[in-house]
Amino acid sequence: MDFHNTPEYKSLRSSVPLRKVVVEGNVEWSYYDAGPKTIHNPLVFLPPVSGTADIYFRQLLSLSATGCRAISVNHPVVWDVPSWCQSFHLFLNSLGIDRVHLFGASLGGFLAQKFAEFSGNGRRVRSLILCNAFNDTDVFDQTSACSSFWAVPAVVLKKLVMGTFETMNMDGSMVAAADFMVQKLDALSQQELASRLTLNCVSCYVEPQNVQVLSSDVTLMSVFDQHALSNSVQNEMSKLYPEAKKALLKTGGNFPYLSRSDEVNLYIQVHLQKYADTVYSATEPRQFLPPPSNPSTSSSKPSTSAAILTDSDSDSDNDVEPSAKTNTPVAASVPERPVTSKQQSQVLLEQGLLEDSLPAEQELQMSPMHETAAAAAAAGADDL
Amino acid sequence: MSSRRKVLLKVIILGDSGNQYKATIGADFLTKEVMVDDRLVTMQIWDTAGQERFQSLGVAFYRGADCCVLVFDVTMPNTFKTLDSWRDEFLIQASPRDPENFPFVVIGNKIDLDNRATVAKNALAQESEADNYNEFPTAITLNKQENTNSKGGCSC
Numbered sequence: 001m002d003f004h005n006t007p008e009y010k011s012l013r014s015s016v017p018l019r020k021v022v023v024e025g026n027v028e029w030s031y032y033d034a035g036p037k038t039i040h041n042p043l044v045f046l047p048p049v050s051g052t053a054d055i056y057f058r059q060l061l062s063l064s065a066t067g068c069r070a071i072s073v074n075h076p077v078v079w080d081v082p083s084w085c086q087s088f089h090l091f092l093n094s095l096g097i098d099r100v101h102l103f104g105a106s107l108g109g110f111l112a113q114k115f116a117e118f119s120g121n122g123r124r125v126r127s128l129i130l131c132n133a134f135n136d137t138d139v140f141d142q143t144s145a146c147s148s149f150w151a152v153p154a155v156v157l158k159k160l161v162m163g164t165f166e167t168m169n170m171d172g173s174m175v176a177a178a179d180f181m182v183q184k185l186d187a188l189s190q191q192e193l194a195s196r197l198t199l200n201c202v203s204c205y206v207e208p209q210n211v212q213v214l215s216s217d218v219t220l221m222s223v224f225d226q227h228a229l230s231n232s233v234q235n236e237m238s239k240l241y242p243e244a245k246k247a248l249l250k251t252g253g254n255f256p257y258l259s260r261s262d263e264v265n266l267y268i269q270v271h272l273q274k275y276a277d278t279v280y281s282a283t284e285p286r287q288f289l290p291p292p293s294n295p296s297t298s299s300s301k302p303s304t305s306a307a308i309l310t311d312s313d314s315d316s317d318n319d320v321e322p323s324a325k326t327n328t329p330v331a332a333s334v335p336e337r338p339v340t341s342k343q344q345s346q347v348l349l350e351q352g353l354l355e356d357s358l359p360a361e362q363e364l365q366m367s368p369m370h371e372t373a374a375a376a377a378a379a380g381a382d383d384l
Numbered sequence: 385m386s387s388r389r390k391v392l393l394k395v396i397i398l399g400d401s402g403n404q405y406k407a408t409i410g411a412d413f414l415t416k417e418v419m420v421d422d423r424l425v426t427m428q429i430w431d432t433a434g435q436e437r438f439q440s441l442g443v444a445f446y447r448g449a450d451c452c453v454l455v456f457d458v459t460m461p462n463t464f465k466t467l468d469s470w471r472d473e474f475l476i477q478a479s480p481r482d483p484e485n486f487p488f489v490v491i492g493n494k495i496d497l498d499n500r501a502t503v504a505k506n507a508l509a510q511e512s513e514a515d516n517y518n519e520f521p522t523a524i525t526l527n528k529q530e531n532t533n534s535k536g537g538c539s540c
Binding site (some may be wrong): 224231245246247248250262263265266270273 | 390392394411412413414415426428442443444445447448
């Protein structure tokens, strides 16, 4: 199974454009923004070292179908944690986003915590979902080497990352998830990879007193089978957030958001439901709307997904060109893909071959279908 | 601690009693760690809104369950009658490998509500009907379960 060929992945790439924004300091952020733009407290996904923004395609699709605004970002090329936080702060400003719910995996989870610390006592971060994350870069034992990562060839850096990918006791979807991540890793430029690894390994830790206030707004997601981080890291995280909800998965490997997406999505929904009736909701119906147009979630769902579709459809035409033009030579291999897949889908549309795009749109509206399909796939994989 | 073998058990609570969750999902979970012999067992307990609406949770919710707790409200006999359908629903959705021997636990909830004794008596009378369950090799217990939101219970 190749995740690139799944209807879900194609659906994301054909319906949600990869946007770019350059913030102060000439730092470029590229991101996918799915779901209703009226929400100012979205769920923002931060990828691990090896991943790009599209690794969360299964979350973006299924969550946006439930009325949640979900944004997934690519890490920009910055070389230290404070710069990342400052730049992310400016990025959120540029999108007009007030407070965020952050989902971070591994490095993404570490940065999510550092950003919560940076922005101070939940002023910018409303809640955290940390997946296989860590709170101290010491666990990688690379703090001395990281100062020279910028000069190390990409091939060596990639080997360094792939060394942490376990291949034991994996089922079909976990193997597919690992393959997918290796392809994403391959697509990263030396600069991108080196900067992420530097962030990952430079001596830095989360100061407990600064994140204490968030403790009850944290969900710690971890898998019980093998993954790159040791159990002691999980215990450290539990100590850091004693009141956190523990979302445990029996299996899932390093990338449960790919290999166990339906369970991960369920946990995310449970996490977000706590805020559903507050001003910090990441999900429609929104509180700032005039009271008459109120709740009844079941009836608002279809219109929500319809809104997403029309919105992104109209946007995509405008956005293809800029994203193609802003390619830097170094990062050429990354943004090329969205363009090609988009062109393909446009060609298909022009030819009247709508099979590819229409089912994708229908699936957006019928997320349970996604779940059953994914479940069937996972079950099939289990049998193997 | 970390060297000790860890076990994760997924427990699902079903039934028509229980709190109504306002939110859209209709389910919540909590984790509880218990020591069994020398093994650290992490129980992941999923509680549901007790209404059909949570069926939108789909297979992901049921998958990998190790135990199913069927809860009824002793003050509302109907909630006991619907347990059969809850069990069937579970077996269909979770499709455990060995459905014949899958552990089910039945819990009577709100036994402490004396002011509704009449209704409670009716419900308790139905406990004898619980013997019917013995035709299926499922475990029947009525006891106090701290992990649930039971306000009380009786053991027999």
